[in-house]
Amino acid sequence: MEESFKGDDRTCEFTDRLWAALESDDFNTFWDDKKLEPIHSIFLPPHFLKAIQQSNISIVVFSKNYASSIWFLQELSEIAARIHEPRHTVFPIFYDVDPSDVQNQINSFEKAFAKHEQIFTTDLSTVHNWRLAMKGVAHRPGWYTPHNPWQQTIDDIVIEVNKKMRELVHDVVDMVGMQSRAKEVIKLLELGVNNGVQVVGICGMVGIGKTTLAKVVYDRISPMFYASHFINKGTEFCMGSRQLQGKNILLVLDDIDIFDLEPLIQTIDDHWLGKGSRIIITTRDEGVLNSFKMHHIYRVKPLTKDEARQLLCRKAFRSDFPVRAYEEQINGILEYANGLPLAVVEFACFLL
Incomplete structure (x- = not known):
């Protein structure tokens, strides 16, 4: 401040x-x-x-x-x-x-x-x-x-x-470490390069930051599309209006499993979506992505040690820097969390 x-x-x-x-x-x-x-x-x-x-x-x-x-x-x-x-x-x-x-x-x-x-x-x-x-x-x-x-x-x-x-x-x-990863996902989407319908999968273990990453990408690129939708697991979705048919649309399907994906893909196939449309699917099961036509799969990497430390300090101390008296506890948390954002945030609560 x-x-x-x-x-x-x-x-x-x-x-x-x-x-x-x-x-x-x-x-x-x-x-x-x-x-x-x-x-x-x-x-x-x-x-x-x-x-x-x-x-x-x-x-x-x-x-x-x-x-x-x-x-x-x-x-x-x-x-x-x-x-x-x-x-x-x-x-x-x-x-x-x-x-x-x-x-x-x-x-x-x-x-x-x-x-x-x-x-x-x-x-x-x-x-x-x-x-x-x-x-x-x-x-x-x-x-x-x-x-x-x-x-x-x-x-x-x-x-x-x-x-x-x-x-x-x-x-x-939640933004720590996500900006660089968002750039990598956006590169895979081939915006302005490929005029077809591109599908990119984001996968990784629970708590690795798949949803957060998808939200960052969505916020960045949604203004480039005629319409955009962020669909969470269990949310009923229907493309509905014929006004959208043939338009370039951005769809994010978050936390999807094999039972969710098949009916969604049938609803939003290449014949319905307009040129330049993009679909992003997040899932913990890479096998789900392999079952369908994916142009690219992005495997979310754990936070680096510096990123994990920054996230911990922001959550616990409202700062990018650690409080000196907590150095030993911080190092222990970082070692145990092993770069998993959800674990870092949850353990940071013990330092509040």
Whole structure:
């Protein structure tokens, strides 16, 4: 989590208390108070950039003097560049400043930007980018707080951050190691290369991540198809509407056995599906896939040791890094889990 601000002594007191509240709730925070900011420099230190790039949540505390900081505006641009990432959240806080002043860049903000434009006469595009970044972040849902009282606002922020982190951890835990595997499956699907109907099987033992992998692939490629369906085991499915006949369709048949597969294949044969359609079938039994016409079979590999460690730490500590006191337990869990994601997640609960 990355927290930043630019303000007077009262703002510093507010951010001190906010930071302390987040730290006491066991969040990993990076706090930027700009005390070492050089004049007219737009180059951020590497550890600033790393903190922004690795944070799940960025908290921006706007104050009346905020826009006077060149470093901070550059940092704000880096935060704004991630504003639409699904696993990154930006929370603006308006400390003793009207949100409309920030959103419309008037009063002290107008003066600060006018000064920057005088300094960067040969690089006005940089100032323009700062303006856009501020507008984008300031229009996000956040909090307005006057000088006092602070505590209620701080309590509300901690509650909301807790809620968001739980959502983010739930989302990212299952994603560890899946992006590279998803690329491999997508390559087997031969999208844009083969205009026929392609069938790809995903197989592996229970808990290896077949369903998660299929969901990642589905989310990535479904916009490329006229229609898409993710069908879980036991779900009744009928292609139904004739409007779909002959269209390119994506079907994911999850956790299928031999008894499920035969009627489904009869329903969605090559004569029904349009050119460019794709079928992905997940199963623990590779024999099921061998019984039917499969163009490719992808055997899901266990997590590497580094991936398993990252997954364990995200689940247990809400971080990519282990807590030093738990090193021995972590090593034992990783050895026992042997790269099986489900086992890693279940054993991580004992470290919570």
